Amino acid sequence: MELTSKPLRSNAVVKSKARLRLNRLLKNKWLYLMALPGMLYFIIFRYFPMWGLLIAFQDYQPSLGMLHSKWVGLKHFERFFFDASFALLFKNTIIMAVYNLVFFFPLPIILALLLNEIRREVFKRTIQTIVYIPHFVSWVVVVGISYIFFTTEGGIVNDVLASIGLPKIEFLISSEWFRTMIISQVIWKETGWGTIIFLAALAGVDPQLYEAAKIDGAGRFRQLWHITLPAIRSVIVILFILRLGSFLDTGFEQIFLMLNAMNRDVGEVFDTYVYNVGIQQGQFSYSTAVGLFKSIIGLALVVGANRMAKKMGESGLY
Structure with a gap:
């Protein structure tokens, strides 16, 4: 039975x-x-x-298709890793990625905290609208504005420098200023838009916590440190993990538009390299291998950061 x-x-x-x-x-x-x-x-x-x-x-040939193209294994990866340009590309991409992570990632959090402290809704909504607008401006327009402001021939910034007796600076073709220009454009364009998620998280904080903190004698900074930041800590961790997933995505369109022969030594990154060899030169298999390598690095960073977040007591991404 x-x-x-x-x-x-x-x-x-x-x-x-x-x-x-x-x-x-x-x-x-x-x-x-x-x-x-x-x-x-x-x-x-x-x-x-x-x-x-x-x-x-594969040695992919459009005429043969994926099913009939010759299988070559890791040939394209070996070619990429032993190519003379690999070290330069890796260095430039990592530096730009670190710049984005260090200088840009904290700014939406800081701006959201500042906006959250504004008590008059009219002022708060007005400022939010103003800082959101640049997100809807295309990179072509942003780069065009940069040219108007920073060109040596009639640029506003250089005209001001010349008027006070300082030498003009070639911002647009200088290798020294390229990364600063790129990260400044990203900050101007995306900081306001990045505050949306953090403001939504802040809206869910119980107001009674602030009232209790005031009764206990906590000032604005104490309330920020002990109530506001812990309330959005999980959101910060999740967005940080997601940011690591696109760590090596430095923004093709923006960098491509800012690149020229004088700053290519610091501006050439994986995204622009894939475009040059894949689209312009027609090396589809090789450029796909480069893109796949970049994606694998992003996946490894996401998995590693997620495990570290869980060990630190956070919920993580999954």
Whole structure:
């Protein structure tokens, strides 16, 4: 009896679990329906194109297609790692990525904390609108504005320098100023937009915590340090992990528009290199291998940062 009853019991458990899942699905059907467009987007435009990564291991010929192109294994990766330009590309990309992480990532947090301290809603909404606007300006326009301000021929900044007796500075073609120009453009364009998530997290902080802190004699800084920052700490950790996933994505369009023959030694990064060898020179397999290497580094950073966050007591990304 025991031998025959155990399979029957296990089948009953499986059926009950399946029925429970179906009931949950039907109960939350509208939520799943709302999530469906986003899921389809990622499946069609993110996951399905991953099959194209196979050409990184082939001598891909468009006329032959992926199925009939010659398989060469790690040939393109070896070529990339032993190429003379690899060290320069890796160095430039890492420096730009660190600049973005160190100088840009904290600024939306700081700005969100400052905006949260504004008590008059009219002023707060006005400032939010002003700092959001640059996000909707394309990089072409941002670079154009930079040229108007910083060119040596009629640029506003250089005209001011000349008027006070200082020499003009070639901001746009100088290797020394290239990275500063890039990170300054990113800060101006994206800092305000980056505050949205942090402001949403701050809106969920219980006001009674601040009232209790005031009764205990805590000032604004104490409230910020002991209530506000702990309340958004998990959000900061998650966004930091996500930022590491795109650590080596330095922004192709912006850097490509700012590049010229005089600053290429500090401005050439993986993104622009992939465009040059993949699109302009038609080396599809080689450029795919370079892009895949960059993605693997990002994946490793996300996994490592997520494990570290969990060890530190945070929920992490997954």
